[in-house]
Amino acid sequence: MATRTDPHSPSAIRPEDYRCVLVFGLARLVDGWPTPSYNVDRIVELRAQLGRKFSPIHSATNQCDICGASFLDGEVWKHEPTGEHITIGTTCADKYNFLSNEDVQRERRERNLFVQHGIATGKYRAERRASKIAARNFVRENPALRADLIDGKGHHIVADITAKLIKWGSISPRQIDLVHKLANEEREKKANPELPPAPIPADIVDVRTTITGRVLGTKLVDHDFGTSLKILVEVPVNGGAFKLWGTCPSSLDGPVRGKTIRFAARVQASRDDKHFGFFSRPTKASFVEEVA
Numbered sequence: 001m002a003t004r005t006d007p008h009s010p011s012a013i014r015p016e017d018y019r020c021v022l023v024f025g026l027a028r029l030v031d032g033w034p035t036p037s038y039n040v041d042r043i044v045e046l047r048a049q050l051g052r053k054f055s056p057i058h059s060a061t062n063q064c065d066i067c068g069a070s071f072l073d074g075e076v077w078k079h080e081p082t083g084e085h086i087t088i089g090t091t092c093a094d095k096y097n098f099l100s101n102e103d104v105q106r107e108r109r110e111r112n113l114f115v116q117h118g119i120a121t122g123k124y125r126a127e128r129r130a131s132k133i134a135a136r137n138f139v140r141e142n143p144a145l146r147a148d149l150i151d152g153k154g155h156h157i158v159a160d161i162t163a164k165l166i167k168w169g170s171i172s173p174r175q176i177d178l179v180h181k182l183a184n185e186e187r188e189k190k191a192n193p194e195l196p197p198a199p200i201p202a203d204i205v206d207v208r209t210t211i212t213g214r215v216l217g218t219k220l221v222d223h224d225f226g227t228s229l230k231i232l233v234e235v236p237v238n239g240g241a242f243k244l245w246g247t248c249p250s251s252l253d254g255p256v257r258g259k260t261i262r263f264a265a266r267v268q269a270s271r272d273d274k275h276f277g278f279f280s281r282p283t284k285a286s287f288v289e290e291v292a
């Protein structure tokens, strides 16, 4: 190997002749994931500006102009007597006691923070990517789960478990069972699309009126004077509906549940729910023939 005669060689170096121009960090791979570089764009500028006075020993940016070793975290120092700028590793700057000031120390700290953040981000992304691959394999080995995840994705719990699967790479047998149960419910819903949607709650307006509505449910209620059949009636109004609770008109003959009935009654809204109310003293009750 040829003996170096330049002023930057390990035997000739005089740290007091140099001034720090730039602190930089090179891009690196962390678990296969590239992390961003720090100040490398300014090296490109310096190289264009200085030509042969930039890194005259080793043209490679990642090779130390003092010792020749490659590095990731480096600095550009200007040799004041010749105007030559050398790129060296930060470890070499310390090793050869280059005289760094507060500004250089601060720049190094910022570079280190930036690099650490980049590495942490890279590791996080690498882990996320590994989990995604694991999740994909997990689903591939469970074809039934795959079908359940697809059919059940409209359900928020299934969506939540899917997110967990992607994050962790697998889910527990209990979670698989739950997804299966919810997916079945979603499939059933799709198989019965004619189920009417719940009507929009409507306000109760009238006090004494004729009511036409469908009996949603019935209940036998015991009281001091005997037993009454109470009914819950859904009354459509203005595209929505309200619900009323009261005693079944005695003139109605036969089962009422699911039937549409009409009667006159006094109506009162519930104190805390204006979409729900009570009717009393029903008269003139009849069944309404439903349009099939």
Ligand SMILES: [Zn+2]
Pocket: 064, 065, 066, 067, 068, 069, 088, 089, 092
């Ligand atoms: Zn070095």
